[in-house]
Each structure stands twice: as structure tokens, then as C-alpha cells.
Amino acid sequence: MRMISYENFGKASDVLHLSDQDLPAPKRGEVCVELAYSGVNPSDVKARAGSRPGVTKPPFPQIVPHSDGAGVISAVGPGVDTARIGERVWIWNGQWQRAFGTAASHIVLPDEQAVALPDSVSLETGAILGIPGLTAAHTVFGGGEITGQTVVIHGGAGTVGYLAIQLAKWGGAKVITTAHGAGMARCASAGADVVLDYKADDLADQILAANEGDLVTRIIEVEFGQNIATDTAIIAPNGTIAAYGSALNMTPSLPFYPLLFKAVTIDIVLIYLLRKAERIRAIDKLHSALADGALDCPVQKVFGLKDAALAHEAVEAGGRTGAVLINVAG
Known part of the structure; x- marks a missing residue:
């Protein structure tokens, strides 16, 4: 070979x-x-x-x-x-x-x-479909169905984020995503309902305003360390932060008390180590979205x-x- x-x-x-x-x-x-x-x-x-x-x-x-x-x-x-x-x-x-x-x-x-x-x-x-596809599918659907929920996807212009936007829309969620520059148009083309500039000083306020003032139940996070303050402000009680990256800050400091009193789940996602049932679910979601023509x-x-x-x-x-x-x- x-x-x-x-x-x-x-x-x-x-x-x-x-x-x-x-x-x-x-x-x-x-x-x-x-x-x-x-x-x-x-x-x-x-x-x-x-x-x-x-x-x-x-x-x-x-x-x-x-x-x-x-x-x-x-x-x-x-x-x-x-x-x-x-x-x-x-x-x-x-x-x-x-x-x-x-x-x-x-x-x-x-x-x-x-x-x-x-x-x-x-x-x-x-x-x-291996790393990008499974990561997107698990971060979107790892907590169950998302129909009627609002999902925030940070870094929606990246490979995983772009797939996650499409999967979340296909799954019936309202999608708010963050990007910058040309990436904002890319997120819109993927179907995001709202695209915000991640460099905005008042990003948390903008996200909540885009969600009619309501906190959000699920956040898909590419830069966990950089965004933890924003995520803490916008996450709903019993909500989940599904984080698959933190390259810009690998040793983040967490505001534990606010996270504790919202009972927030922090799901650190390493796609290589998915349990069998989780992987099967993610594969099924990918195949179903592809069959429906909902995933590019x-x-x-x-x-x-x-x-x-x-x-x-x-x-x-x-x-x-x-x-x-x-x-x-x-």
C-alpha cells in the first residue's frame, strides 16, 4: 500500500x-x-x-x-x-x-x-463525518432532542460550527450563532436565525435580546475559556454547555457559584471517547440529516x-x- x-x-x-x-x-x-x-x-x-x-x-x-x-x-x-x-x-x-x-x-x-x-x-x-460530523452531531443532540429550544453556537463559521448550525436547524431549534467578519455571512448561509459578532463587548446582552430576554438551554462552545463569562450569563437553569475546544485559554477560571446555582452541566466533548450508544445516536442523526438533504x-x-x-x-x-x-x- x-x-x-x-x-x-x-x-x-x-x-x-x-x-x-x-x-x-x-x-x-x-x-x-x-x-x-x-x-x-x-x-x-x-x-x-x-x-x-x-x-x-x-x-x-x-x-x-x-x-x-x-x-x-x-x-x-x-x-x-x-x-x-x-x-x-x-x-x-x-x-x-x-x-x-x-x-x-x-x-x-x-x-x-x-x-x-x-x-x-x-x-x-x-x-x-468522523471528527467534524460526529462532534457537531453529539454537541447538538447529546442531551436529547432540541425541538423548540434555543441553541447558541459559538464559532459557527468553523467546520464543526457550520455543521452544527445545520443540524440544530434540522432538529427544530432556534439557532443563535457567533462569528466575525466574513464568517457571519457563512453562518447565515448555513441557516442560523441570528448571527452576532463574537467581538462585541455586550455579546451576552445581544444574545439574550435575540432570544426575547430568555436564557438558553444549550450552548455549543469552541472557545470555552474565552467565553465562559458570557456563557454563564446566558445559560438557563439546568442548561448544558457542550464544549469541544478551548485553544485560546486552556486553563480557564470558572465562576463556580453562578454555575452551581443554575445547576449547569459542562459537557467536555472528546469525540474519540464517545460511548457506544452516544456514537450510534450521533451516526444516526448524521445519516438522517443527510437523507433529508439538510446537511451540506x-x-x-x-x-x-x-x-x-x-x-x-x-x-x-x-x-x-x-x-x-x-x-x-x-
């Missing part, structure tokens, strides 16, 4: 290498997927760069990066129904706690991590496998309006 790998942390152009390796046969309970696309996420580039706190060296001697991807099952191991051969699938947790991810022509992994892709859904979209998963650019370093650099540059994919056959 052809693959991109690295042995040391560093710049993408310095450490990512294209090579060939024998394709391993799937073991019991495993499938081999011939990949078409690999999705590149911020977590992938941070892992390759060695920027995760406390991690000083790669966890394996050789790493094929990326957790997301889509393709066709080409072989199955003992215990897996042979009818799965030829099935179009998308991948979750491809490189989570494993050495070999999706930046390759093939991947061998447990059967359940290759999810049947609906016939109407493209392989490009399938390669986006834009792609900004597709790179060839040999240009994997450029794909990493595109993600590192930020400001994207869609996913970055690698055509592993290219």
Missing part, C-alpha cells in the same frame, strides 16, 4: 514522507478498506507537529496520520460477514491510539469503525497523497470555508 508517514515531530514538509509497505491482512473482527479520501483535521496537524502538552515524542515508531476517511471494503477478517466486501464506508477513529491511520491507500481496522455510507452520500462527504459538508480543497504536507499546511493556516481532503489515489 502507498502511505504517508512520519517518525518524528516537526514541520509537515520536513517529516511527512511517501512510501510503500506491504498491506496487512485483516484479523478477526477487522476489515480492510481501500480508501478514496482521507480527511485532515486540526488534531492531525497538532499531533504531527508535537504541540500537544506533555507529549515529547510520537507514540509509535512510525505513524500514518489522520482519523477520518472513506472508501470501499476490499477484504474482511474471520468473524466479519463477507457480504461487507464492496461496501462503501466512512471511518471513525482511524488513527486514534493506533499507528496507522487513513493517509494511505488502505487501512485495516475493527469492523465497527467502518460505517456503511448511504448510497446518496459521496465519498468526499464520508471523509468529513463543504470541501475547500482536495490534495493528492504526495502533497500531504500542503494539506497539513492548509489546515494550519486556518480561515477555511470547508474541509481539507487528500485523494489517496492521487
Whole structure:
């Protein structure tokens, strides 16, 4: 199989290498997927760069990066129904706690991590459903149905936020989102009812005014540390803050007393560690929204496998309006 790998942390152009390796046969309970696309996420580039706190060296001697991807099952191991051969699938947790991810022509992994892709859904979209799709679906629906509720989505112009806006609208919620500059129009195009500038000094007051003065029951949070004061002011009693990021402030100070007397649930979301029932629910929501034509998963650019370093650099540059994919056959 052809693959991109690295042995040391560093710049993408310095450490990512294209090579060939024998394709391993799937073991019991495993499938081999011939990949078409690999999705590149911020977590992938941070892992390759060695920027995760406390991690000083790669966890394996050789790493094929990326957790997301889509393709066709080409072989199955003992215990897996042979009818799965030829099935179009998308991948979750491809490189989570494993050495070999999706930046390759093939991947061998447990059967359940290759999810049947609906016939109407493209392989490009399938390669986006792992980290961005599941994160959006779980942060929106992790507490149950949202029909008739108001959901606040911070950072709605980002990849997860853009999907979350669409899912929340499809789920029957009123959606208030925050963004800045050109991102505000992007949020509106995704269907947000109200788009506010996250740099506004009176953001909390603006959110409450947009919700007719009522507190909100669910907040989807990309910058937990930066926004905790605003979130505390606008969250309703027994409400939930579903936080999947806090890059600008990784050691936030919490106003515990106000949060306590609203009995606020803070749901720290790491999509790799979803419980099985939660993951199944998120998958079902994604597939249902796609079937209803309610979910658009834009792609900004597709790179060839040999240009994997450029794909990493595109993600590192930020400001994207869609996913970055690698055509592993290219």
C-alpha cells in the first residue's frame, strides 16, 4: 500500500514522507478498506507537529496520520460477514491510539469503525463525518432532542460550527450563532436565525435580546475559556454547555457559584471517547440529516497523497470555508 508517514515531530514538509509497505491482512473482527479520501483535521496537524502538552515524542515508531476517511471494503477478517466486501464506508477513529491511520491507500481496522455510507452520500462527504460530523452531531443532540429550544453556537463559521448550525436547524431549534467578519455571512448561509459578532463587548446582552430576554438551554462552545463569562450569563437553569475546544485559554477560571446555582452541566466533548450508544445516536442523526438533504459538508480543497504536507499546511493556516481532503489515489 502507498502511505504517508512520519517518525518524528516537526514541520509537515520536513517529516511527512511517501512510501510503500506491504498491506496487512485483516484479523478477526477487522476489515480492510481501500480508501478514496482521507480527511485532515486540526488534531492531525497538532499531533504531527508535537504541540500537544506533555507529549515529547510520537507514540509509535512510525505513524500514518489522520482519523477520518472513506472508501470501499476490499477484504474482511474471520468473524466479519463477507457480504461487507464492496461496501462503501466512512471511518471513525482511524488513527486514534493506533499507528496507522487513513493517509494511505488502505487501512485495516475493527469492523465497527467502518460505517456503511448511504448510497446518496459521496465519498468526499464520508471523509468529513468522523471528527467534524460526529462532534457537531453529539454537541447538538447529546442531551436529547432540541425541538423548540434555543441553541447558541459559538464559532459557527468553523467546520464543526457550520455543521452544527445545520443540524440544530434540522432538529427544530432556534439557532443563535457567533462569528466575525466574513464568517457571519457563512453562518447565515448555513441557516442560523441570528448571527452576532463574537467581538462585541455586550455579546451576552445581544444574545439574550435575540432570544426575547430568555436564557438558553444549550450552548455549543469552541472557545470555552474565552467565553465562559458570557456563557454563564446566558445559560438557563439546568442548561448544558457542550464544549469541544478551548485553544485560546486552556486553563480557564470558572465562576463556580453562578454555575452551581443554575445547576449547569459542562459537557467536555472528546469525540474519540464517545460511548457506544452516544456514537450510534450521533451516526444516526448524521445519516438522517443527510437523507433529508439538510446537511451540506463543504470541501475547500482536495490534495493528492504526495502533497500531504500542503494539506497539513492548509489546515494550519486556518480561515477555511470547508474541509481539507487528500485523494489517496492521487
